[in-house]
Amino acid sequence: MSMFRNPFSPSRLNRSGCACGQHASLEEHNRFAAEAVDTPAASSDDQISQIVQSAVMRALFPHDESRRLFLKTVGASTALAAISQFFPLATASDVFAQGGPLEKKDLKVGFIPITCATPIIMAHPMGFYEKQGLNVEVVKTAGWAVIRDKTINKEYDAAHMLSPMPLALTVGAGSNPIPYTMPAVENINGQAITLAVKHKDKRDPKSWKGFKFAVPFDYSMHNYLLRYYLAEHGIDPDADVQIRSVPPPEMVANLRADNIDGFLAPDPVNQRAVYDGVGFIHILSKEIWDGHPCCAFAASREFVTTMPNTYKALLKSIIEATAFAQKHENRKQIAEAIAPANYLNQPVTVVEQVLTGTFADGLGAIRKVPDRIAFDPFPWESFAVWILTQMKRWGQIKGDVDYASIARQVFLATETSAVMKEAGLTPPASSTKGFSVMGKPFDPSKPAEYVASFAIRRG
Known part of the structure; x- marks a missing residue:
């Protein structure tokens, strides 16, 4: 939880992450903070003001029930108008918006x-x-x-x-x-499936059984998109092919050495494989899910x-x-x-x-895909x-x-x-x-x- 939601100093955070120490979770604290001035959650334009209002109201009425009773009795507008007479809410909002000094440069x-x-x-x-x-x-x-x-x-x-x-x-x-x-x-976007040049005649994924693929990490969009693409073509990514994690800087060398048949990789790995003449771009990831x-x-x-x-x-x-x-x-x-x-x-x-999205695909074509x-x-x-x-x-x-x-x-x-x-x-x-x-x-x-x-x- 960052300074944008939390008007209290970091030293007051309890182990659950709640700033005031009265709630079991961040979510519960945030919900009560939005209710503190009897208003819905702030729009982005009014967010700072409502954070300050919430902090002041909590300081005056630290217990949720007493604060709610007060607001219900006099109304939020009347309460804030009265508080503003002795506490400069607008000034406090300006100060808060400016932020404090950097804790670490x-x-x-x-x-x-x-x-x-x-x-x-x-x-x-x-x-x-x-x-x-x-x-x-x-x-x-x-x-x-x-x-x-x-x-x-x-x-x-x-x-x-x-x-x-x-x-x-x-x-x-x-x-x-x-x-x-x-x-x-x-x-x-910014990814692609690249295959070794020897597989130029194997553009149908159904022909990829037995292939060895590389992805950057098990917990990666590359892994999930490759698995999704294979499964949609009837290839079980765990039973029909091998998928291994390889750091991106090592992928082209592994393709050149014939250790793998292809990869779903971030760029510029795909383009470097084309540049070096060892691979071709089979499909851009934006063609699997545009905007991922x-x-x-x-x-x-x-x-x-x-x-x-x-x-x-x-x-x-x-x-x-x-x-x-x-x-x-x-x-x-x-x-x-x-x-x-x-x-x-x-x-x-x-x-x-x-x-720029103007690139050679390794199959003899120059493609123009501005949002590659x-x-x-x-x-x-x-x-x-x-x-x-x-x-x-x-x-x-x-x-x-x-x-x-x-x-x-x-x-x-x-x-x-x-x-x-x-x-x-x-x-x-x-x-x-x-x-x-x-x-x-x-x-x-x-x-x-x-x-x-x-x-x-x-x-």
């Missing part, structure tokens, strides 16, 4: 050298961190397990993660449960709650970089900034082909619900799953909306939406039914 943020990390990487050479008063060292990291471990061990303050990773960490899939947050999607999330900016809930001002500054840096990256006229400039050895270590032309990769930071809770359904489908999580609650805890849509507005972006009015994957509609309000609808599944 020198930060380490880990990243994997792929174009999915574009906002996190480019914010360093292009001055977005410096603009917010931060001295951020972006640290190139070998693989996702290392990213996870270094973040858990606090060697990194925050990190570029695969969008399923904060969910997996929070529910304890593959590790002990640790509350994590994902306030911003780094990129949407890929990577994310993530941080532990502990970092968010103990360093709220630093967290907000870091998030604002990344969202402003994301807004810059979304404009196609900036893509070539960004490619030059992030291609060097200390970042992606790729030829500029490879990075440009990915970011796109940048939209909003963390749709329905994205999280879909990811959780795939974890459930493939047996990564067991038992009953409270999909909506976990999605709200990890994908911080409210906080991101506020920062997006400050960055000149327009966040959506809702935190959920429906979408289709390979033509199959997904209703985020019916996740259990969605899981049960698949003929090939483990959970």
Whole structure:
């Protein structure tokens, strides 16, 4: 829970994360906070004012029942008018909106050298961190397990993660449960299935039985999209093929050495395979699910709650970089900034082909797909619900799953909306939406039914 929802100092947080110490959970605290001034949850424009009003009302009436009785007797408007005579609510709101001093200026943020990390990487050479008063060292990291471990061990303050990773960490899939947050999607689309050139005559997935595929990590959109694509073509991803985790920087070498037949990978891995003449792009991930999330900016809930001002500054840096990256006229400039050895270590032309969407596919064609990769930071809770359904489908999580609650805890849509507005972006009015994957509609309000609808599944 961040400073946007919590008007109390981090030192007052109890073990459940409730600021006032009177409620069993963050959700219960937030519900009472919205009721504190007898109003519905604030719109983004009035959010700061209502947070301050809630804090003042709680200070005067610390017990829920007495506060409710007072508000019911005199009415919220009369109560706030009276309080305003001796407490400057407007001034307090202005002060709160400005935020306090940064708790920590020198930060380490880990990243994997792929174009999915574009906002996190480019914010360093292009001055977005410096603009917010931060001295951020972006640290190139070998693989996702290392990213996870270094973040858990606090060697990194925050990190570029695969969008399923904060969910997996929070529910304890593959590790002990640790509350994590994902306030911003780094990129949407930006992946592809690439096959070795020797398989140019095997474009029908039904002919792929016995293939060996690589994905970056077990808890990745790449794994889930590959499994989804295979299963929709009647291929059991656990029985008919092999899927192994390979760090993205090692994928092309493994394809060249004939250790794998193909991969569903982030870019620029796919384009580098084409550039090196060892692979061809079979299908872009946007052709499986247009607008899907890929990577994310993530941080532990502990970092968010103990360093709220630093967290907000870091998030604002990344969202402003994301807004810059979304404009196609900036893509070539960004490619030059992030291609060097200390970042992606790729030829500029490879990075440009990915970011501009004009690229060779390895089959002799030049394709133009402007949104091959796109940048939209909003963390749709329905994205999280879909990811959780795939974890459930493939047996990564067991038992009953409270999909909506976990999605709200990890994908911080409210906080991101506020920062997006400050960055000149327009966040959506809702935190959920429906979408289709390979033509199959997904209703985020019916996740259990969605899981049960698949003929090939483990959970």
